[in-house]
Amino acid sequence: MKVFIALFLSSGAFGLAIAVIYWFASREYAGTLLLGFMFFGLSFAAGYAMLAERNAEIQGDDPERQHKEAAGEDVGIVTKESAWPTALAFSILMFFIGLVWSDFLLFAGLAAMLLCLWRLGAESARIGHGHEKLLTEEGSHKAE
Amino acid sequence: MTYWLTSTNHKSIGILYIMTTFFFFIVAGILSLFIRLQLAHPDSTVLNPHAYNEVFTLHGTAMIFLVIAPFAFGLGNYLVPLQIGAPDMIFPRLNLLGVMLFIISGFTIFAGVFAQGGAAAAGWTGYAPMSEYQIGTGAGQDLWIIGLLINAAATIMVAINFVATILLYRAPGMTMWRMPIFTWEILATALLILMAFPSLSAVLFELLLARHYGAHFFDPQYGGNAILYQHLFWFFGHPEVYVMILPYFGVVTEIVSVFSGKPVFGYVGLVLSAFAIAGLSMGVWAHHMFTTGAVANGFFSGMSFLIAVPTGVKFWNWIGTMWRGKIRLTTPMLFTIGFLLNFLVGGVTGVMIASPPIDYHAEDSYFIVSHFHYTLGGGSLFAVFAAVYFWFPKLFGFKLDELLGKVSFWFMFAGFNLTFLPMYFMGIEGMPRRVYTYPAVADLPWLNLLASVGAAIMAFAVIVFFVNVVVSKLAHEKAADDPWDAFTLEWGTTSPPPEFNFHALPPIRSERPVWDLHHPEAVKVE
Numbered sequence: 001m002k003v004f005i006a007l008f009l010s011s012g013a014f015g016l017a018i019a020v021i022y023w024f025a026s027r028e029y030a031g032t033l034l035l036g037f038m039f040f041g042l043s044f045a046a047g048y049a050m051l052a053e054r055n056a057e058i059q060g061d062d063p064e065r066q067h068k069e070a071a072g073e074d075v076g077i078v079t080k081e082s083a084w085p086t087a088l089a090f091s092i093l094m095f096f097i098g099l100v101w102s103d104f105l106l107f108a109g110l111a112a113m114l115l116c117l118w119r120l121g122a123e124s125a126r127i128g129h130g131h132e133k134l135l136t137e138e139g140s141h142k143a144e
Numbered sequence: 145m146t147y148w149l150t151s152t153n154h155k156s157i158g159i160l161y162i163m164t165t166f167f168f169f170i171v172a173g174i175l176s177l178f179i180r181l182q183l184a185h186p187d188s189t190v191l192n193p194h195a196y197n198e199v200f201t202l203h204g205t206a207m208i209f210l211v212i213a214p215f216a217f218g219l220g221n222y223l224v225p226l227q228i229g230a231p232d233m234i235f236p237r238l239n240l241l242g243v244m245l246f247i248i249s250g251f252t253i254f255a256g257v258f259a260q261g262g263a264a265a266a267g268w269t270g271y272a273p274m275s276e277y278q279i280g281t282g283a284g285q286d287l288w289i290i291g292l293l294i295n296a297a298a299t300i301m302v303a304i305n306f307v308a309t310i311l312l313y314r315a316p317g318m319t320m321w322r323m324p325i326f327t328w329e330i331l332a333t334a335l336l337i338l339m340a341f342p343s344l345s346a347v348l349f350e351l352l353l354a355r356h357y358g359a360h361f362f363d364p365q366y367g368g369n370a371i372l373y374q375h376l377f378w379f380f381g382h383p384e385v386y387v388m389i390l391p392y393f394g395v396v397t398e399i400v401s402v403f404s405g406k407p408v409f410g411y412v413g414l415v416l417s418a419f420a421i422a423g424l425s426m427g428v429w430a431h432h433m434f435t436t437g438a439v440a441n442g443f444f445s446g447m448s449f450l451i452a453v454p455t456g457v458k459f460w461n462w463i464g465t466m467w468r469g470k471i472r473l474t475t476p477m478l479f480t481i482g483f484l485l486n487f488l489v490g491g492v493t494g495v496m497i498a499s500p501p502i503d504y505h506a507e508d509s510y511f512i513v514s515h516f517h518y519t520l521g522g523g524s525l526f527a528v529f530a531a532v533y534f535w536f537p538k539l540f541g542f543k544l545d546e547l548l549g550k551v552s553f554w555f556m557f558a559g560f561n562l563t564f565l566p567m568y569f570m571g572i573e574g575m576p577r578r579v580y581t582y583p584a585v586a587d588l589p590w591l592n593l594l595a596s597v598g599a600a601i602m603a604f605a606v607i608v609f610f611v612n613v614v615v616s617k618l619a620h621e622k623a624a625d626d627p628w629d630a631f632t633l634e635w636g637t638t639s640p641p642p643e644f645n646f647h648a649l650p651p652i653r654s655e656r657p658v659w660d661l662h663h664p665e666a667v668k669v670e
Contacts, residue, residue: 003320004311011335011423018427018447026440030375031430038339038426049311060228060314063322079236081150089244092297093252096290100356120237 001058005049012042082123088116149244152236153643154221157243159539161218164247165211171254172206173606175199177599180563184596186584196580197265198284202254204268205288208388209295210250212524216391217246217302219531220330222539224306226634227324229315229652231644234308238301245298253291256284264288267578269381272362272373276354286355289348296345303337306330315633317652324632324655325401325414329394332418333387339426340383347376371438378429386425388520389487390418392527393458396480399534400462402630403477404469407656410461417454417461424451434503441500448498455491459484474628475549479530482557486522490515493568508578511571517564529556529609537623541639545619548612556605562598566591631656 019035022028059065091112098106148160178199182190191199221239225232233239256263261282266275270292275285310323310331351373353359360366362373393414401408408414427447430439462484471477493515497503506512529552537543573586582588626635634641636650636658650661 001311007335007419011419014423015339015426022427022440022443025443028375028440030369030372031379034343034376034379035426037342041339058312058314059316060312060318061320063317063319065316079152079232081147082152082237082240083150085152085237085241086149086244088241089248092245092294093248093290096293099352100286100290124237 001049001061005046008042008046008049012039012046015039015042082120084116084120084123088113088120091116150240152232152240154225154233154236154239155539155641157233157239158218158220158222160243161214161221161246162539164243164250165215165218168206168210168250170606172203172211173603175203175206177603179203180596180599182580183582183592185593186589187581191580193580194262194265197267197578198257198263200578201264201267201288202257205253205264205292206250207520208268208384209292210246210253212388212520212528213299213384214246215528215531216330216333216388217242217299219395219535220306220326220333220391221302223535223634224309224327224330225313226538226637226641226645227327227632228310228313228318229633229646229649230309230313231646233305234313235305239305242298242301242305245294245301249291249295249298251291252294253288256287259283259287269377270351271377272351272354275351276362276373286352289352289355293345293348293352296341296348299337300341300345303334303341306334307338310334315649315652318633321412322652322655322657324394325397325408325411326391326394326632328415329390329397329418332422333390335419336383336387336390336422336425340380340387343376344380344384347373347380350376371433371436374433374436375430378432379426382429382432383422383425385516385519386421388524390421392483392524392531393418395527395531395534396462396483397458397465398630398632399476399480399530400465402534402628403472403474403480404466405472405629406465406469407631408461409464409467410457411655413457414461417457420454421451424454431498431503434500435507445498445500449495452491452495452498459488474533475544475546475553476530476534478550478553479526479533482553482560483523483526483530486518486526486560490518490520490523494519506571508576509571510567510575510577513577514564514567514571517567522560522564526556526560529553534628535634537627538634538639538641541623542616542620543623543627544616545612548608548615552605552608552612555601555608559598559601559603559605563595563602564598566594566598570595626658626662629659629662631659633657636661 015035015038019032019039022035023032026032091109093109094105095109095113098104098109148156151157178191179196182188182196221233221243224230253264259282261284263284264270264275264287266285266288270285270288275289310327314320314323350359350361354361354363360368362368362370364370397408397414424447428444428451431444431448433439434441434444493511497506497512497515533544533549570588570591573588573591575582575588582592623639625637625639627639628635632655633649633652637646650657654660
């Protein structure tokens with residue numbers, strides 16, 4: 001995590017530095033603003049990572065920890081299949097087509113997007129249903 | 145079919161990306177043959193002017209947004225979880241959404257072919273005001289904008305997934321400084337996407353509003369800014385060049401190292417140079433706008449020169465890795481060496497046009513066309529084939545034929561250079577890009593004919609590749625888990641890997657855990 005924070009911070013600082021130099025070199029708004037966003041976005045991510053690190057234990061960060069020592073621990077829920085992302089993708093297409101050519105498609109696309117997002121949220125909230133597998137460190141399926 | 149539409153497994157999603165990119169590669173390749181057929185002789189009539197505009201617009205758009213960049217996302221999707229010892233990408237549903245949006249974006253862009261007024265015809269850059277008003281650019285241009293908006297969203301999603309997966313999902317012992325260089329390059333690419341792609345989304349949305357809702361972002365008559373489009377587009381566009389090259393730097397590094405039988409020379413240097421390139425690439429966008437006379441040429445020229453330094457570091461590291469190694473000239477290694485030679489030519493001419501006085505002469509000429517094809521065609525595309533030959537056994541469980549692979553390489557290398565080297569000279573003689581014909585003056589006729597012959601040879605090389613896939617599939621020589629005596633974790637599982645990647649992970653004590661496992665006599669514990 002420390003490597004990651006350092007990367008974000010140094011990249012953000014670089015963005016700020018070139019934003020300042022660029023402004024004095026060009027007095028141009030669009031580019032300065034975009035570089036400013038780069039600085040802000042990366043600094044925000046670094047700040048968030050610094051705050052999150054208090055509670056986060058990332059097993060990959062420990063050079064001494066090995067796989068066998070962690071055997072039996074859960075590494076999380078791994079989704080196997082879901083139809084909703086594909087449905088959401090087509091809803092997004094419908095929305096954009098509607099934006100240009102048809103109010104009906106625009107609102108139908110929006111409604112379909114909301115439905116898909118709702119179903120995706122519900123699917124994520126459910127743990128251990130038939131479409132997901134809980135993994136252990138050894139890759140065996142603890143629950144299906 | 146249902147499996148491909150619903151599976152959230154990173155390997156099936158990776159293969160879906162790769163298959164889709166190869167489909168669009170064939171389409172874009174056929175379009176490029178039409179371009180070369182039209183330009184083989186002066187005053188040809190194979191394509192009319194508007195059809196020519198459509199063809200080069202779709203060729204460029206497809207190669208950039210549907211082939212070279214997304215092939216890397218597919219490869220990354222397949223390899224990153226394997227290389228860091230994870231069971232999948234961290235957001236599998238987001239991953240499926242990303243690949244579906246990517247596929248939809250490609251077909252949306254090409255749907256313009258059937259629209260009234262034809263497909264998009266304003267070039268892959270879609271400059272306003274050409275693309276802004278509905279004069280000569282009909283529904284096809286709208287479908288192009290919608291397709292790219294969806295493509296940008298898909299790309300941002302895949303980038304978020306890469307960053308979170310690499311940050312949070314590494315196996316025990318897989319510290320950041322033990323990650324394979326390919327994974328590092330994917331991380332740098334993902335960060336670059338997150339910084340650059342929102343600008344593309346913004347400018348495309350503005351374009352849509354200008355075309356259909358009466359907005360005037362780019363029209364000075366109504367208080368807009370004439371070059372705002374170019375600023376926003378290139379703020380995305382130049383980093384996009386590095387989105388299309390950084391992952392392939394990773395591919396090349398892995399292959400050079402394995403087939404030289406040595407660890408990479410200068411691991412830390414390779415990682416830091418990737419991030420230096422990514423950072424610097426955010427500050428060079430307006431070198432595409434030198435000739436507008438409305439940008440700070442000195443600033444952008446200086447930044448562009450600077451970017452050659454970390455790129456040079458990478459070349460130094462690759463040569464250092466090969467130096468005194470036991471080099472095996474397999475097909476992936478040949479394509480990699482081809483990459484190094486071609487990319488060098490593209491890179492050096494890139495340094496030339498980073499200088500405004502040279503750029504003023506070369507701008508919008510075939511010199512530029514040749515330059516970017518040497519970096520993205522001779523560079524990235526050769527690395528695509530290197531990657532395919534290298535990781536094919538892992539993905540599909542059987543190897544591609546080496547002899548046919550080498551035949552394909554030599555034809556592609558010869559064809560590529562025959563096509564694009566003459567273009568530098570055409571550019572110097574003043575031949576403008578994006579023009580459907582040219583007069584029979586100076587050396588232009590025979591240089592163009594030479595380029596068209598080269599394109600045909602490249603097409604033959606691609607056909608040999610597909611023949612190779614079929615022949616090898618029929619022979620089905622089962623691949624070993626680690627057929628190349630390679631280093632990284634993906635070679636420590638079966639070919640192809642099981643559903644959740646590993647039955648058992650090898651200990652991770654260095655950046656070459658599989659080599660450590662297979663060569664216990666030589667292991668030096670960190």
